[in-house]
Amino acid sequence: xxxxxxxxxxxxxxxxxxxxxxxxxxxxxxxxxxxxxxxxxxxxxxxxxxxxxxxxxxxxxxxxxxxxxxxxxxxxxxxxxxxxxxxxxxxxxxxxxxxxxxxxxxxxxxxxxxxxxxxxxxxxxxxxxxxxxxxxxxxxxxxxxxxxxxxxxxxxxxxxxxxxxxxxxxxxxxxxxxxxxxxxxxxxxxxxxxxxxxxxxxxxxxxxxxxxxxxxxxxxxxxxxxxxxxxxxxxxxxxxxxxxxxxxxxxxxxxxxxxxxxxxxxxxxxxxxxxxxxxxxxxxxxxxxxxxxxxxxxxxxxxxxxxxxxxxxxxxxxxxxxxxxxxxxxxxxxxxxxxxxxxxxxxxxxxxxxxxxxxxxxxxxxxxxxxxxxxxxxxxxxxxxxxxxxxxxxxxxxxxxxxxxxxxxxxxxxxxxxxxxxxxxxxxxxxxxxxxxxxxxxxxxxxxxxxxxxxxxxxxxxxxxxxxxxxxxxxxxxxxxxxxxxxxxxxxxxxxxxxxxxxxxxxxxxxxxxxxxxxxxxxxxxxxxxxxxxxxxxxxxxxxxxxxxxxxxxxxxxxxxxxxxxxxxxxxx
Numbered sequence: 001x002x003x004x005x006x007x008x009x010x011x012x013x014x015x016x017x018x019x020x021x022x023x024x025x026x027x028x029x030x031x032x033x034x035x036x037x038x039x040x041x042x043x044x045x046x047x048x049x050x051x052x053x054x055x056x057x058x059x060x061x062x063x064x065x066x067x068x069x070x071x072x073x074x075x076x077x078x079x080x081x082x083x084x085x086x087x088x089x090x091x092x093x094x095x096x097x098x099x100x101x102x103x104x105x106x107x108x109x110x111x112x113x114x115x116x117x118x119x120x121x122x123x124x125x126x127x128x129x130x131x132x133x134x135x136x137x138x139x140x141x142x143x144x145x146x147x148x149x150x151x152x153x154x155x156x157x158x159x160x161x162x163x164x165x166x167x168x169x170x171x172x173x174x175x176x177x178x179x180x181x182x183x184x185x186x187x188x189x190x191x192x193x194x195x196x197x198x199x200x201x202x203x204x205x206x207x208x209x210x211x212x213x214x215x216x217x218x219x220x221x222x223x224x225x226x227x228x229x230x231x232x233x234x235x236x237x238x239x240x241x242x243x244x245x246x247x248x249x250x251x252x253x254x255x256x257x258x259x260x261x262x263x264x265x266x267x268x269x270x271x272x273x274x275x276x277x278x279x280x281x282x283x284x285x286x287x288x289x290x291x292x293x294x295x296x297x298x299x300x301x302x303x304x305x306x307x308x309x310x311x312x313x314x315x316x317x318x319x320x321x322x323x324x325x326x327x328x329x330x331x332x333x334x335x336x337x338x339x340x341x342x343x344x345x346x347x348x349x350x351x352x353x354x355x356x357x358x359x360x361x362x363x364x365x366x367x368x369x370x371x372x373x374x375x376x377x378x379x380x381x382x383x384x385x386x387x388x389x390x391x392x393x394x395x396x397x398x399x400x401x402x403x404x405x406x407x408x409x410x411x412x413x414x415x416x417x418x419x420x421x422x423x424x425x426x427x428x429x430x431x432x433x434x435x436x437x438x439x440x441x442x443x444x445x446x447x448x449x450x451x452x453x454x455x456x457x458x459x460x461x462x463x464x465x466x467x468x469x470x471x472x473x474x475x476x477x478x479x480x481x482x483x484x485x486x487x488x489x490x491x492x493x494x495x496x497x498x499x500x501x502x503x504x505x506x507x508x509x510x511x512x513x514x515x516x517x518x519x520x521x522x523x524x525x526x527x528x529x530x531x532x533x534x535x536x537x538x539x540x541x542x543x544x545x546x547x548x549x550x551x552x553x554x555x556x557x558x559x560x561x562x563x564x565x566x567x568x569x570x571x572x573x
Contacts, residue, residue, distance in 0.1 A: 157426075158424035159422060160425075161426060161427040161469060164422050164425040167421055167422050168422065168469070168473040169474070169476065169477050169483060171477065172473060172476060172477020174477070179193040179325070179326065180193075180326075183322050184316060184323065187322075188312060189367060190327075191304060191305070192302075192306075192326075193324045193480060194303050195302050196300045196311075196315060196318070197298065198296055198298045199318050199320065200318065202291070203288050203293065205253075206252065206257075206287055207251065207253060207288045208248065208249055208250065208253055208286065209249065209286045209287065210249055212246075212247060212263045212286065213246060214253055214254055214260055215261055215275070216239040216243055216257055219277055220274045220276050222242060222275075223244040227246070228246025229245060229246065229248065229251040231249065231250035231251045233251065235252055235255075236252065237254065237255075238255040239256050244275045247260060257287065258283055259284060259286065260285065261277055261286075265277060294318075300314055300318060301314070304482050306481065307323065326480040328368055329368045329369065329394055330369050330370075330391070331363050331392055331394045331396060332390050332395045333356070333396050333398075334373070334376055334387075335356045336376055336377065336400040336408070336458075337353075337458060338377045338406070339351055340352070340353040340356075340375065342375070354460045355398045355458075355460060356375065356398075358463075358531075359373065359398070359463075360372070362467060362560070363467075365560035366471070366472055366475050366560055367476075368475055371392070374386065378406040380412055383408050384412045384416065388416065394452045394475065395452070395453045395454075396454050396456060397409055397453065397455050398458055398463060400455070401432045401457055409434070409455050410434075416438055416439060417448065418437060418438045418439065418448055418453065419436060419448045421437060422470065426500065426501040427504060428503050429459060429504070430457055430459075430462040430463070430528070431457075433462075433465070433469060436455070437449075437450065454466060454467075454470045461528050461530055461531060464504075468557055472484070486555055487555070488554060489509070489541075489554065489556050490520070490553055491548060491550065491552055494550050495543050495547055497546045497548065499545060501545060502544060503543040504542060506522070506533040506537035506541075507521060507523060507537055507540065507541045507556070508520065508536060520554075537559065539558050541554045541555070
């Protein structure tokens with residue numbers, strides 16, 4: 001019995017062992033397929049598995065359930081961009097604002113998955129570890145990604161958010177700014193190309209600061225009846241000691257005047273024609289001496305100053321009729337996408353164009369001269385013609401910056417011989433933004449010397465991110481404006497971060513309570529396709545990879561129209 005049982009158990013164990021090995025091999029193959037499919041999901045593919053009967057398949061990888069930012073999770077809960085390609089929003093489809101690969105590796109991943117499923121690969125590909133953020137928030141290199149049309153080619157990882165802004169600012173300052181002279185009534189909002197020097201002393205003669213009496217020597221003072229000295233009249237005769245004369249504000253003070261006594265501080269004895277002071281008189285009181293504000297040739301404001309109403313007033317007072325300014329940068333806006341409506345409610349898969357109405361005023365607030373938006377749809381030929389014929393300093397496009405079937409920006413730029421200065425940025429939202437320089441009309445050789453192009457993602461908040469990351473510093477450089485001074489503020493909430501990229505989060509300023517410091521609070525509606533948060537915000541917090549804790553200081557980007565008293569309506573927070 002024992003003998004028979006022994007071989008029987010051993011035989012069964014061998015069978016089970018063989019079955020277990022077969023099962024392990026099958027599980028390893030399925031895991032390899034899942035890993036390859038994970039690339040498909042993360043690259044903008046549908047990620048659907050034939051084996052799951054058409055259900056949405058996502059790889060199940062082990063992760064730390066207590067860590068919501070564990071990069072091993074196939075879905076980052078804080079990155080609302082991750083599933084943009086599976087969104088029903090056509091803007092989300094167009095932006096591909098979901099991962100560092102911009103959807104360009106999906107074909108390779110699908111091919112690898114098919115090889116594994118067909119048994120043509122013996123081993124599963126190793127899963128690349130997620131890159132860790134370097135000190136200071138600088139992103140370490142990501143794995144090479146295939147370029148469109150040629151999987152063998154690779155491109156470098158996208159630059160950090162700070163580096164991309166620096167590239168845009170340097171591009172804007174690439175050449176000496178042009179200078180034009182415009183009359184005062186047209187100079188508002190321009191940037192001074194030269195320092196504004198005083199053309200005369202201000203004031204140009206001693207003037208009375210008050211309505212009252214000009215007196216000479218000690219009192220009481222004798223006076224003669226009459227209108228006295230009025231503003232705008234020529235020089236008066238010297239004033240003898242012991243005499244007084246009525247004087248109006250702004251009138252030229254007679255030579256040898258000791259002081260001006262205000263009307264309310266004087267007692268007039270009409271019967272004896274004598275003036276008495278109700279208060280002690282100090283030499284020089286209520287007299288504006290010549291050159292009190294500035295002397296001729298003195299610098300009033302430096303070059304690079306934005307011409308405000310106050311600057312216009314100062315320039316006029318100093319004798320200017322026109323000002324030397326930098327021309328406003330000229331911007332063309334090209335709205336791409338067949339799915340966009342210009343009016344009415346969204347319907348039948350069509351959505352309203354939010355960027356066309358928003359970009360023009362926003363760019364004007366940055367000091368640009370903006371033409372009306374042109375809506376081109378998804379037409380590569382129309383895009384190429386528009387880029388070739390533009391005489392603007394900057395062209396801003398919306399959508400089409402990824403690698404989908406109707407994303408034409410990259411191929412058209414390549415066809416036109418443009419130079420890509422920034423191709424993707426490690427920032428969320430807005431990762432697939434780009435900055436390029438086109439060839440000038442008729443230019444066949446050499447580095448491109450024509451208009452710049454900022455390609456914005458199609459998602460509205462992602463487009464705002466592109467404006468602040470690339471367009472704002474570029475336009476400031478072209479217009480000769482000083483860059484926005486960075487500053488930091490406390491944030492009174494924990495703000496989750498992306499594992500590897502910078503996040504831009506709409507915030508509102510709040511006053512401190514009971515002597516506490518002023519701070520900023522993040523706003524709820526901060527998804528890449530949302531505008532509700534930015535509409536209530538007065539700035540964007542620059543959140544480094546990994547996020548920040550409550551009470552941490554973060555860099556703040558002010559919006560061009562940030563109000564003095566920020567909105568605090570609870571429905572936005």
